[in-house]
Amino acid sequence: MARNKIALIGAGQIGGTLAHLAGIRELGEVVLFDVVDGVPQGKALDLSQSAPVEGFSPKFKGANEYADIKDADVVIVTAGVPRKPGMSRDDLIEINLKVMEQVGAGLRKYAPEAFVICVTNPLDAMVWALQKTSGLPRNKVVGMAGVLDSARFRYFLSEEFDVSPQDIHTMVLGGHGDTMVPLIRYSSVAGIPLADLVKMRWITQKRLDEIVQRTRDGGAEIVGLLKTGSAFYAPAAAALDMAESYLNDKKRVLPAAAYLNGEYGVKGIYAGVPVIISAKGVERVIELDLSSAEKDALMHSVQAVKSLVEICQRIAPNLA
Numbered sequence: 001m002a003r004n005k006i007a008l009i010g011a012g013q014i015g016g017t018l019a020h021l022a023g024i025r026e027l028g029e030v031v032l033f034d035v036v037d038g039v040p041q042g043k044a045l046d047l048s049q050s051a052p053v054e055g056f057s058p059k060f061k062g063a064n065e066y067a068d069i070k071d072a073d074v075v076i077v078t079a080g081v082p083r084k085p086g087m088s089r090d091d092l093i094e095i096n097l098k099v100m101e102q103v104g105a106g107l108r109k110y111a112p113e114a115f116v117i118c119v120t121n122p123l124d125a126m127v128w129a130l131q132k133t134s135g136l137p138r139n140k141v142v143g144m145a146g147v148l149d150s151a152r153f154r155y156f157l158s159e160e161f162d163v164s165p166q167d168i169h170t171m172v173l174g175g176h177g178d179t180m181v182p183l184i185r186y187s188s189v190a191g192i193p194l195a196d197l198v199k200m201r202w203i204t205q206k207r208l209d210e211i212v213q214r215t216r217d218g219g220a221e222i223v224g225l226l227k228t229g230s231a232f233y234a235p236a237a238a239a240l241d242m243a244e245s246y247l248n249d250k251k252r253v254l255p256a257a258a259y260l261n262g263e264y265g266v267k268g269i270y271a272g273v274p275v276i277i278s279a280k281g282v283e284r285v286i287e288l289d290l291s292s293a294e295k296d297a298l299m300h301s302v303q304a305v306k307s308l309v310e311i312c313q314r315i316a317p318n319l320a
């Protein structure tokens with residue numbers, strides 16, 4: 001049986017981690033693509049040499065030509081620049097928009113059938129730009145943010161309750177930025193709603209609010225510590241979960257930046273919502289029944305995404 005082909009556009013911190021995880025999980029043949037000559041080739045060789053120790057059969061290739069991603073089943077895009085301390089994700093827009101134009105052209109030519117997961121920031125605007133520049137179907141181009149933001153929320157809650165993060169479910173909606181909406185009402189520990197845990201005195205509402213805020217600032221906290229770049233282990237793990245759901249038709253229900261065509265009253269942009277990812281791509285956008293406060297918070301976040309998309313349209317009017 002032919003192996004799946006996974007192309008990683010950007011062989012930096014996230015790209016390298018993605019390749020390692022894809023190898024260990026035996027997801028398929030991995031092509032690492034980068035504009036820098038030598039880096040993807042060096043990482044491919046290093047990763048191949050980890051295989052005898054880890055115990056998997058490797059197939060890694062480093063590339064500087066888009067032709068090498070030909071007929072990829074999944075493409076994960078991390079090409080671009082990450083933020084440094086003091087920068088917001090939005091500060092990256094101009095540089096990374098140009099990168100999305102190049103990547104989109106490569107996808108259009110060599111991997112038009114692929115399921116594409118964008119990780120490059122500012123996420124919701126870059127995934128919008130990537131869909132436009134590639135011309136791929138909207139349900140085959142998604143952005144990875146919700147799985148990561150939810151994982152951060154889960155981890156912080158697991159620390160607070162001193163229980164396994166595996167038994168914690170959370171849902172984070174909206175844009176991948178300061179306005180994201182961690183949904184307390186749709187989050188639980190082994191099915192016990194967080195509101196009940198407040199009543200059970202496992203946590204106070206004040207502490208819960210602090211954890212929600214720490215989740216929103218989760219990326220910045222890591223940038224502040226690393227100083228030279230942004231998070232990469234958790235983003236890579238999160239993107240790979242989405243890829244696996246597509247490749248194995250798992251139909252996972254995951255929060256992702258999906259194209260909205262009227263759902264939640266939003267049209268024509270990407271924003272974080274729960275979706276079902278199957279072999280068809282985004283098979284369905286799930287519309288949650290939101291309270292008016294939750295709706296307001298989501299609309300505030302959607303507005304922030306719209307402003308970024310408008311900046312993209314000003315820089316590249318052909319994308320409008």
Ligand code: APR
Pocket residue numbers: 009010011012013014015033034035036039078079080081082083092096099102119120121122229230231232235
């Ligand atoms: N085409 C392909 N690769 C590119 C291009 C391009 N036009 N421009 C830059 N790159 C490559 C860089 O050479 C680098 O190897 O993208 C890689 C980015 O890697 P890192 O700088 O290590 O960044 P990383 O931490 O992996 O984050 C990548 O994901 O989470 C987001 O904010 C983050 O936008 C950033 C992206």
